[in-house]
Amino acid sequence: MDLKDQLKDLFPDHKIPEEITKPDTKEDIWLQDDPILCKYEKRKGKPITILDGYTGAQSDFKKLAKELKTELGVGGSFKNEKIIIQGDYRDRIMEILKEKGFSVKRVGG
Template sequence: MGKKKINSLDDLGGFVFSTNDSFEFNKQENQETLAPKQQFLEALFSNKGRGGKTVTVISGFIGSEDDLKSLAKILKTKCGVGGSVKDNEIIIQGNYRDKLMEILKKEGYNVKRVGG
């Protein structure tokens, strides 16, 4: 099984350098997912840095990456649009902020509207 690619210093969890030749870096990936009632998510509309294309970003999810991806799949299916999961955020194509907030509230999440 291959090692997970490290994209930034944040992926190292604060570890920067070691002089120990036999050191093995093991990142903890078993983060426990909080229940929907304990999650405080933020929904924001954005088009900056995306070539003028509009997206809705859901951030603030605390839990495993698999649970985040399954939540993203639910949201994309219910809106009938594409999207992705990147940097612990769910990115949905288009301006679906109100619809996504409604879906998340029905799922039991606490959602806050951010920005205009």
């Protein structure tokens, strides 16, 4: 007996709304024509990856930063219209962004 069956036993009259059962897979992040710049730096001896050059809305860029951090399983931040990811993940970030439809340019190294 799984969780859904147990909940049906406890709440037999409850109906699950359609909106909750179907997750929204459409992404509303604005895609730009100019490439996003993917840089590598070391700050205080630790490697970081910086994404710069996004010309869309700041909220979309923040959403993109959150998606990247959760997919990579690393920390990072959004400062001065740049995404800062802890570690050297240039190749993986570029693959993820290309899958989403962005054009990405590797800067340096």
